[in-house]
Amino acid sequence: MLFLKNAKSFLRAVWSFVRYGDVPLWQGAEREEACLACPELKLTQTGMFCKKCRCPHWPLSDLRTKWRMRDLRCPLNKWKRRKMVRAKFRVNNIRTYTDDPNGLKTIVLHAVYDDGIPENQRFAQATPSGTVEITINNPPASDVFKHGQEFYVDFTPVEKSAE
Numbered sequence: 001m002l003f004l005k006n007a008k009s010f011l012r013a014v015w016s017f018v019r020y021g022d023v024p025l026w027q028g029a030e031r032e033e034a035c036l037a038c039p040e041l042k043l044t045q046t047g048m049f050c051k052k053c054r055c056p057h058w059p060l061s062d063l064r065t066k067w068r069m070r071d072l073r074c075p076l077n078k079w080k081r082r083k084m085v086r087a088k089f090r091v092n093n094i095r096t097y098t099d100d101p102n103g104l105k106t107i108v109l110h111a112v113y114d115d116g117i118p119e120n121q122r123f124a125q126a127t128p129s130g131t132v133e134i135t136i137n138n139p140p141a142s143d144v145f146k147h148g149q150e151f152y153v154d155f156t157p158v159e160k161s162a163e
C-alpha cells in the first residue's frame with residue numbers, strides 16, 4: 001500500500017516536472033544539501049538514491065533528478081517546503097535612456113497569452129494577466145532581456161528578511 005502511495009505521488013511529481021519545469025536553483029541546492037547529509041542516502045554504481053523512498057533504481061528516481069521535481073517531498077520531511085507560484089512572462093518593451101552613462105534600461109514583461117503553444121495556454125489559464133516592470137542599472141544583467149524572450153518568474157515568500 002505504501003509502495004502504491006509513493007508511486008502515485010512520484011508520478012504526480014513527474015507530471016508536474018514535465019508541465020512546469022524545474023524547481024528554482026536555490027531549492028534544488030537546499031534539497032541536495034539535505035540529502036548529502038542524510039544517512040538514508042544510498043550511492044550505487046547506477047546513481048544516487050534514497051533508501052527511505054524505496055523507489056526502483058531508475059534514472060528518474062535518481063535523487064539528482066528528484067531534486068529538480070517541484071511536487072516531490074522527502075519521506076522524512078527533511079526538504080524545506082516553501083509555497084511558490086510560478087508564472088511565465090514575455091519581454092514586450094525595453095526602454096533605454098540615452099543620456100544615462102551606465103546603460104540604464106527599463107524592461108517591461110507581460111504574462112504570456114494563449115498563442116497556441118500548449119505550455120503558454122496552461123500559464124495563460126492560471127495567470128491570465130500580469131505586468132512586471134523592472135529598471136536595471138547593470139548592463140550584463142539587463143542584456144539578458146531581449147525583446148520577445150520568455151521567462152519563468154517564481155514568487156517565493158521571504159521567510160525572514162536579511163538583516
Ligand code: SF4
Binds near residue numbers: 034051
Ligand atoms: S530524500 Fe529525504 S530521506 Fe531521502 S536521502 Fe534525501 S533527505 Fe534523506
